[in-house]
Amino acid sequence: AQKITQTQPGMFVQEKEAVTLDCTYDTSDPSYGLFWYKQPSSGEMIFLIYQGSYDQQNATEGRYSLNFQKARKSANLVISASQLGDSAMYFCAMRGQIKAAGNKLTFGGGTRVLVKP
Amino acid sequence: GAVVSQHPSWVICKSGTSVKIECRSLDFQATTMFWYRQFPKQSLMLMATSNEGSKATYEQGVEKDKFLINHASLTLSTLTVTSAHPEDSSFYICSVIGTSGRTETQYFGPGTRLLVL
Numbered sequence: 001a002q003k004i005t006q007t008q009p010g011m012f013v014q015e016k017e018a019v020t021l022d023c024t025y026d027t028s029d030p031s032y033g034l035f036w037y038k039q040p041s042s043g044e045m046i047f048l049i050y051q052g053s054y055d056q057q058n059a060t061e062g063r064y065s066l067n068f069q070k071a072r073k074s075a076n077l078v079i080s081a082s083q084l085g086d087s088a089m090y091f092c093a094m095r096g097q098i099k100a101a102g103n104k105l106t107f108g109g110g111t112r113v114l115v116k117p
Numbered sequence: 118g119a120v121v122s123q124h125p126s127w128v129i130c131k132s133g134t135s136v137k138i139e140c141r142s143l144d145f146q147a148t149t150m151f152w153y154r155q156f157p158k159q160s161l162m163l164m165a166t167s168n169e170g171s172k173a174t175y176e177q178g179v180e181k182d183k184f185l186i187n188h189a190s191l192t193l194s195t196l197t198v199t200s201a202h203p204e205d206s207s208f209y210i211c212s213v214i215g216t217s218g219r220t221e222t223q224y225f226g227p228g229t230r231l232l233v234l
């Protein structure tokens with residue numbers, strides 16, 4: 001079974017500063033994928049960034065970077081230069097890469113981020 | 118990526134009625150779609166995996182006779198909440214598997230908010 005834990009229910013961040021959202025996971029799969037999604041108040045889920053368990057480098061996508069520490073089973077999201085539009089819920093998710101798992105995602109409980117002007 | 122639509126975006130119904138929610142993949146053919154439910158201030162919970170031309174696979178604890186899923190074409194999956202009750206009030210969101218670069222990920226529709234009175 002897979003489990004995702006996000007220990008920060010909510011965070012404030014000052015505009016233009018960086019923020020780190022914590023995510024730890026547990027899995028018995030030998031290979032897996034880790035995702036971060038953003039959910040604004042409108043409800044849509046927006047894909048942000050992906051990290052494969054065997055990727056040698058930490059993933060980056062624009063202002064988003066993933067601090068992947070495999071031994072610690074953590075995949076923290078770093079948002080640099082926060083903008084007001086970054087205010088949203090953020091979900092960490094995991095997928096086992098074994099095809100029999102059907103590409104199902106397991107989500108963490110989420111972290112609400114509020115960017116202050 | 119993938120473009121996914123859902124209809125309706127909002128629905129209010131009386132207890133005991135059935136409600137149908139449509140999920141459409143607009144820009145490619147999706148053999149697999151996923152249906153999630155999200156209660157306020159909670160994470161997404163996978164309800165079922167919808168497979169084109171075959172029966173859906175339901176997660177443990179999800180009543181298949183209560184939540185009917187039909188994936189009759191490669192671009193359309195429907196979720197019917199039968200004999201809806203107030204406890205079925207929730208945010209229902211579907212997803213399809215798409216590709217971002219070399220990564221397979223899930224792309225989500227905008228969601229449907231259901232309120233059962």
